[in-house]
Amino acid sequence: MIWKHTLKTSFISLSTNRSRSILTILGIVIGVTAIMLVMSLGAGAQKLILDQVQGLGTNTIAVIPGREPSSPSDTAQIFSDSLKVKDLEALKNKANVPGLKQIMPIVFGAETVSFGANTYQVSVFGATELIAEIFDLQPKVGEFFDKNDVSSRSSSVVLGSKVVDQLFAEDDPLGKKIKIKGRNFKVIAVLPPSGGGTLFNFDEAILMSYTTAQDYLFGIKYFNRLIIEAGEGTDIEAVANDVKLTLREAHNISDPSKDDFFVSTQQDLVKRLSTITTSLTWFLIAMASIALFVGGVGIMNIMLVSVTERTREIGLRKSLGATDRDILTQFLLEAVLLTGVGGLVGVFIGTVLALLISLALSSGLGVMWDFVFPWTGAVLGVGVSALIGLIFGGYPAYKASKKSPIEALRYE
């Protein structure tokens, strides 16, 4: 019952000084708006990145030669020639890796390609016919190379959209012969522009059979990557483990710390990316919290003014039997009400702004940006605001509660 009365009193007092109340909560509103915005956009960005990574399928496992880099500056790729054909065969053996559905070796390197007088620096990717399926590539025109091209080391190549633009201008590239390292290659397909939104960008790449690339361009007997797709419903970690055990056996490694390869799953990548975006988001939230803190100081200031203005009221209430605790509760509740409302308004404005920005991003930039309502941000925003009311309203409320009734009544 005292709560109901106190709520009513707080409401009357806050609505009496309406413009003052609004200005007071502005800091809180701005802080919570910023937090909502950061959390919503952060979640949107995270979703965008993860959707693209997961577009590859979470069943994908990459085997990379060399040891796992221990730090960003650790670029020494020792044992970079450690993945060979015998590894490929060992992994293909169902007895070794039962969960493996298919496996594709990849080799890559930078080369200069020319057509007539036009030259262009490109990335050459050598793979099997599975590349179209695994990377979800659809040629704009023509057909991808097939199994026979791989076994016969054919000179068929698929061009990325930018490569076509640079070499052919207006001409139809299909069936034309281009030159790399003095050898002729026949264009059998062209990829559409990726649009910049996807994780793997083959716009500036030329794709061909890995056998062709190994023998005729790079002169190597090893692979730069092995891409493994696990069967549906298999335990991806178990498959990754089988891959490790198989390769260690093939390489005669007994101590896992001496591995000359490392295995990276899509899930690892998703986890790593999530960690980055999440910590970035929290950093921005910490920045936005400064606004909340400043807002809290504003609340304290106004509550102190309010306590002084209402000294007589405090005296009257005490003379009628209010205890220190009753007065404390009243002023605390008032502060919490102020900041709580500020928090709610901030959640509302933040949501509207985040929605507008995500609409602008998806229509203006053509990115598939989904609006995400940050429930954590909303709960956190309102909760932290109320907490700030409690903390910064605490001192003024305590001051009010300790006023002697007679001094308060005498106050002019």
Add this chain to the structure above:
Amino acid sequence: MNIIEVKNLKKIYQDEASTTIALADISFSVSQGEFVAIMGPSGSGKSTLLHVLGLLDVSSSGSYYFAGQDITSYSSDELANLRNQKIGFVFQAFNLLARTSVLDNVKLPLVYSKIAEADWDNKARRAIEAVGLISRLQHQPSELSGGEKQRVAIARALINNPDIIFADEPTGNLDSKSGKKVMSIIQRLNEEEGKTVILITHETSTAEHAERIIHLLDGKIDSDIKVAKRLSTNDEYVK
């Protein structure tokens, strides 16, 4: 039985520059149902005495028994509870909450009592009826005359059915007609309901409602006399 019993009460205000003796040495008692007026020039200590008696302030020394209890060792919560249950205050400046209806103003002491909220409305209506303002229930203080405001304050003082009413210059801000009406209500409460009344005033006409008049001078009791012929309740003002 004595509702108030004070002995050698002293109240001294001290700061770096000076020492002010507000109450020098006060001893007297008031029995249940008495109507006492305290008079005296300004600075004589009458307000201080009322505040100490009303448990709003504490004395510097001396003993104070309120309704038989030694309250000098009471905590502030216990004093607040006593003020809520046993005491009603009427102030010169009315002290009503602005932007709050007559009904809600009168209910205010109930907020700090243990009385169930379901009973608040009835109690408040009865108290407001007793001061003849039932038609003003939903009015705000700003819509009332001074006399009406003071009657609301009286209703508020009555709501917890206190034993004693302290009135600090209740007619000080009122014209003579409203003042008479307020005084006749206070006198009726004393005569018909047996409420003890302690009233501060500097107007002789107001003090004439009392049975006993205590004169203070320089923080001491100068005289304490029974009134021979008291004014009678003027019923025409009440209804």
